[in-house]
Amino acid sequence: xNYDIVLCGVGGQGGISVSVVIAKAAMAEGLxxxxxxxxxxxxxxxxxxxxxxxxxxxxASPMIPRGAAALILSFEPLEALRYLPWxxxxxxxxxxxxxxxxxxxxxxxxxxxxxxxxxxxNKLLLDADALAREAGNVKTANMVLVGAAAKYxxxxxxxxxxxxxxxxARKGEAVVEANLRAFEHGRRANP
Amino acid sequence: MGFETLMGDEAxxxxxxxxxxxxxxxxxxxxxxxxxxxxxxxxxRQKAGKLEGVAxxxxxxxxxxxxxxxxxxxxxxxxxxxxxxxxxxxxxxxxMDPFVNSALVKINGGLVVVVADDPxxxxxxxxxxxxxxxxxxxxxxxxxxxxxxxxxxxxxAFDLSEKMEMPVLIRITTRLAHSRSVVETRAPLPQGxxxxxxxxxDWILMPAVARRRWHELLGKQAELRRMAEASPANPxxxxxxxxxxxxxxxxxxxxxxxxxxxxxxxxxxxxxxxxGFYPIPEDKVRALYEACDEILVIEDGYPLIExxxxxxxxxxxxxxxxxxxxxxxxxxxNPDTVRAALGLPARRGLAVKELSPPGRxxxxxxxxxxxxxxxxxxxxxxxxxxxxxxxxxxCYTLGALPPYNAIETTVDMGASIGMARGAAEVGLxxxxxxxxxxxFYHSGLSNLVDAVSHGTNMTVVILDNDTTGMTGAQPTILPxxxxxxxxxxxxxxxxxxxxxxxxxxxxxxNVAAIKEELAYExxxxxxxxxxxxxxLKKARKA
Numbered sequence: 185x186n187y188d189i190v191l192c193g194v195g196g197q198g199g200i201s202v203s204v205v206i207a208k209a210a211m212a213e214g215l216x217x218x219x220x221x222x223x224x225x226x227x228x229x230x231x232x233x234x235x236x237x238x239x240x241x242x243x244a245s246p247m248i249p250r251g252a253a254a255l256i257l258s259f260e261p262l263e264a265l266r267y268l269p270w271x272x273x274x275x276x277x278x279x280x281x282x283x284x285x286x287x288x289x290x291x292x293x294x295x296x297x298x299x300x301x302x303x304x305x306n307k308l309l310l311d312a313d314a315l316a317r318e319a320g321n322v323k324t325a326n327m328v329l330v331g332a333a334a335k336y337x338x339x340x341x342x343x344x345x346x347x348x349x350x351x352x353a354r355k356g357e358a359v360v361e362a363n364l365r366a367f368e369h370g371r372r373a374n375p
Numbered sequence: 376m377g378f379e380t381l382m383g384d385e386a387x388x389x390x391x392x393x394x395x396x397x398x399x400x401x402x403x404x405x406x407x408x409x410x411x412x413x414x415x416x417x418x419x420r421q422k423a424g425k426l427e428g429v430a431x432x433x434x435x436x437x438x439x440x441x442x443x444x445x446x447x448x449x450x451x452x453x454x455x456x457x458x459x460x461x462x463x464x465x466x467x468x469x470x471m472d473p474f475v476n477s478a479l480v481k482i483n484g485g486l487v488v489v490v491a492d493d494p495x496x497x498x499x500x501x502x503x504x505x506x507x508x509x510x511x512x513x514x515x516x517x518x519x520x521x522x523x524x525x526x527x528x529x530x531x532a533f534d535l536s537e538k539m540e541m542p543v544l545i546r547i548t549t550r551l552a553h554s555r556s557v558v559e560t561r562a563p564l565p566q567g568x569x570x571x572x573x574x575x576x577d578w579i580l581m582p583a584v585a586r587r588r589w590h591e592l593l594g595k596q597a598e599l600r601r602m603a604e605a606s607p608a609n610p611x612x613x614x615x616x617x618x619x620x621x622x623x624x625x626x627x628x629x630x631x632x633x634x635x636x637x638x639x640x641x642x643x644x645x646x647x648x649x650x651g652f653y654p655i656p657e658d659k660v661r662a663l664y665e666a667c668d669e670i671l672v673i674e675d676g677y678p679l680i681e682x683x684x685x686x687x688x689x690x691x692x693x694x695x696x697x698x699x700x701x702x703x704x705x706x707x708x709n710p711d712t713v714r715a716a717l718g719l720p721a722r723r724g725l726a727v728k729e730l731s732p733p734g735r736x737x738x739x740x741x742x743x744x745x746x747x748x749x750x751x752x753x754x755x756x757x758x759x760x761x762x763x764x765x766x767x768x769x770c771y772t773l774g775a776l777p778p779y780n781a782i783e784t785t786v787d788m789g790a791s792i793g794m795a796r797g798a799a800e801v802g803l804x805x806x807x808x809x810x811x812x813x814x815f816y817h818s819g820l821s822n823l824v825d826a827v828s829h830g831t832n833m834t835v836v837i838l839d840n841d842t843t844g845m846t847g848a849q850p851t852i853l854p855x856x857x858x859x860x861x862x863x864x865x866x867x868x869x870x871x872x873x874x875x876x877x878x879x880x881x882x883x884x885n886v887a888a889i890k891e892e893l894a895y896e897x898x899x900x901x902x903x904x905x906x907x908x909x910x911l912k913k914a915r916k917a
Contacts, residue, residue: 194735211380211557220554222497230737235554244631246554249710251722266732273723289777290733300730 185215186239187338188248190267193259194285195232198326201351202257203234205330208347209339210238220246231263238338257333259312259326260285261297268304278304279332279374281312281325308332308374315369324366331370341371376428376560383551386522386558387461387489388413390529392426395564397456397484398434400444402817403846404463405498406552407491411435411461412847428563439852440788440817441466445473445488452486453578455570457533461489464503469788469818471508477542478512479588481577484567485533486542491552494675495707498845500768500785502706504676506623506653509544513592515599516544516653517608518624522556524651528608530561535602539595548675550707551625596654604658608651611659618645619667620717621660621684623674627651629713630673636719645671655680664692671716672696675708736776744877744905745771748838749781751882751903752807755889762805762893763798767791767819769811770844770907782809789818792835796826799833805893808835812858813843813851820865826898827866834892835900838877840907848910855904862900871899878905 189206191199200221207217220235237243253271256278258264264280271278280301284294301309310332312325319328327348334341348367352360381389388410391399401411414435420426421433434451438444441462451458460470467474467490474488490508493499509516515535517528525547532543576584603609618641622630627649638644648663650656664670664684669692672681681696695701701716702708711721739746748771756762766772766782767790774781784794792815795808810819815837826833841855842848853861862872873888875881885903892899 195737207380207555216557217380218554218556220550222553231735242556244628244634245710246550246556246625246628247709249632249714249722251724262732263735265727265730268727269724271725273725276725287738288733288735292730292733296730300727303728304725 185338186237186243187255188253189236189238189255189257190248190253190270191234191236191257192263192267193232194263194287195230197232197259199232199234199259202326202330203236205327205344205347205351206236206238206337206339208350209343212343212346213339215240215338216242218243218246231266233267255279255333255336257329259329261301261309262291265297265300274305276306277336278307279329280307280309281329282309283311283313310373312370315373316366319362319365319369321362321366324363327363327366328370328373331367332374334367334371335374376562378557378559380555381522381526381558382409382553382555383519383522383525383547384409384491384553385413386525387529387545387547388417389560390526391457391459391487391533392417392429392433393560393563394485394530394533395457395566396433396459397454397566398448398451399459399461400434400436400438400447400451401461402438402441402444402466403843403849404466404491405846406493406549407461407463407466407489408846408849409552410489411437412849431566433566437849437852441470442473445470445477448486449473449477452482452484453572454484455567456484457566458484459487459489461491463499464490464492464505465499465501465787466490467505467508474508474542475512476580478514479580479585479592481572481588482536482540482542483570483572485536487529487532487536487545488542489545489547492546492548492676494548497549500787502676504679505544505546506679507677509546509653510679513596514542514544515539515602516546518546518651518653519551520624520627520649520651521551522554522558525551526558526560528651539599541592541595546624548625548707600654600657603652603654603656606652606656609649609656609659611648611663613646613663613666615641615643615645616666617641617668619648619663619670620645621648621650621663621670621672621680623650623680625675626673626708626713629708629710632710633714633717633719637717640719650680655683657683660684664690667692669693669695671701673702673708673713673716737773738776739770739773740908742908743770744840744903744907745774745838746779747879747882747905748836748877748903749774749779750879751885752809752836752889753779753781754886755893756807758890759805759893761803762807763795763803764807764809765791765795765798766808767810767814769814771809771811771838774809788814789822792819792822792826795833795835796822796831799831800829804832806833807893808833810835810837811844812837812839812841812855816852820861823862823867823898823900824865830897832896833898834889835898836889837900837902839902839904840910842907842910844907844909848907848913858902867898867900871895871897872902873900874902874904876905877903
């Protein structure tokens with residue numbers, strides 16, 4: 185078994201904690217994990233990308249080959265499109281938040297971005313910000329996305345919940361609960 | 376001892392501590408920064424008694440630049456302690472003098488030099504390959520392929536450094552530095568005590584001694600080559616003779632990623648030599664060449680092994696690599712370029728149909744003080760159609776992009792002041808050097824001394840945000856409050872040092888002050904002060 189995930193978004197959207205949560209859950213279930221992140225200049229509001237590889241034997245490359253990812257989990261719609269060449273053509277899933285982050289003048293019209301996403305074979309577009317707000321804290325949109333991906337991930341939802349608890353434990357019970365609620369709202373959006 | 380999930384940088388830091396590290400010294404630089412950050416975290420855990428098996432404290436310090444860091448590590452080795460310095464590839468240029476010369480002294484406590492290269496230039500101004508510099512300095516070099524090797528080779532590097540009495544380089548690249556996997560760790564070793572080198576002249580590189588030491592260094596090369604031939608880090612597996620593949624470091628992982636498909640396509644695995652320890656095991660390279668019909672060399676960075684193999688007189692058989700174009704010369708390796716070089720068809724991904732997603736360049740954070748500083752500087756320069764703004768390395772380099780378009784050069788750490796000075800001395804005026812506080816202490820200060828000495832007509836703008844921002848907000852080597860006394864101390868006239876607050880509310884005042892100094896026919900310094908937004912966030916989190 186191997187399951188490759190491209191996590192993408194814009195610097196500062198919380199991609200790294202998503203990577204950590206899924207990786208921890210996978211390791212708790214005995215899977216081997218390889219994670220790759222981009223640090224430095226690109227973190228300053230540029231496109232950010234993490235590769236997360238889950239497998240029953242150690243993945244070789246830290247980077248996912250093109251055409252191999254089972255899932256693109258994106259925090260921003262244009263960023264989801266950017267990494268389509270990494271997605272397995274027939275079976276690959278795209279889950280993306282729909283709020284565009286337009287921090288450059290060349291950003292295309294939102295309708296065109298959405299049309300491209302709607303034309304994909306396997307996709308889930310969700311207003312992660314709204315769901316996070318509904319769950320009580322708009323800062324937890326990234327955990328909404330984890331929840332929405334839960335049914336595809338090769339790990340049990342309980343393992344993800346435990347990983348969320350571990351990840352946010354030092355920030356206090358209120359933050360843990362907010363993130364768990366966001367995860368739950370995400371799961372309900374993709375039951 | 377146990378299993379931990381570690382980034383390459385973290386694995387190296389932990390291995391150094393487990394090897395009995397006495398002192399580590401560094402200047403931040405992507406992708407090497409997390410080595411020192413991890414060492415500092417381990418040092419505070421050690422002090423709190425929470426670092427299992429590590430009884431003694433060790434030094435883990437940021438320094439003014441890579442040269443000073445290297446020299447501190449060298450002194451720590453002189454004192455008999457296991458010592459490490461870590462830097463990005465271009466940092467080794469700054470530390471080149473102590474690096475090359477330290478190969479001639481008789482290293483006492485093990486000295487390990489970790490250099491993180493950045494092929495693909497994710498966060499750098501070139502993609503130079505540090506393996507060449509290890510070769511140039513005649514020192515051995517490890518090139519780990521994964522996090523486990525990063526841990527194991529770091530421990531081994533300390534032993535080798537002491538055995539051979541010479542520095543040992545560890546070369547990593549961005550993708551190893553910043554990816555994580557599970558590492559099995561081993562029991563920590565105790566630190567040795569302070570123990571000076573045996574009496575003698577082995578550390579005094581005056582010509583007569585240096586000639587003797589150079590002779591000894593050259594004499595050690597045969598032993599290093601024997602080690603490289605015998606090293607388990609350089610395994611050779613002869614299989615299918617139609618193709619021989621040579622991989623170096625991380626390239627092996629991209630090769631392995633494609634190996635199942637390759638075997639399926641060809642019916643068997645190619646012959647394979649992997650290189651993880653240098654000097655290049657020439658006999659093994661020759662053996663692979665002789666056993667195979669064709670050779671493919673896969674290495675990240677410059678074609679070091681490939682060039683040696685090609686030589687000047689063509690050896691006859693087909694050699695594939697960067698110089699012949701099967702592997703792209705520019706940029707970093709990835710599983711897809713290696714796949715293509717192996718002759719495998721690309722996997723099928725999806726494509727965007729109508730749109731071509733535009734790039735999203737990095738930019739200054741919302742509320743960044745640099746944005747306000749550039750606003751004031753640009754307005755002040757409006758009256759001077761012929762002017763030059765030289766800049767430097769840091770977040771403020773992003774002032775090159777819209778909407779600022781405020782700077783004209785970025786070359787190396789500290790260059791802004793030297794270049795602005797040189798241009799001014801030959802008649803381009805006004806010239807402005809824009810430099811951050813951390814970069815100023817790194818290499819700007821000595822350029823300012825030149826400007827003061829010659830009374831150069833130029834204005835230095837120091838963007839003082841009291842941090843090294845781009846690499847994740849490490850503290851500047853001296854606090855903000857010390858900058859003005861330093862400027863006065865090197866002899867900038869006090870009335871031409873203006874310390875201002877970098878904020879849009881002060882815009883008019885700042886523009887007026889900059890204009891005044893642009894008009895002054897001598898060296899002047901404007902310090903624009905406001906704390907980095909990222910550093911503030913980080914401080915609030917802590």
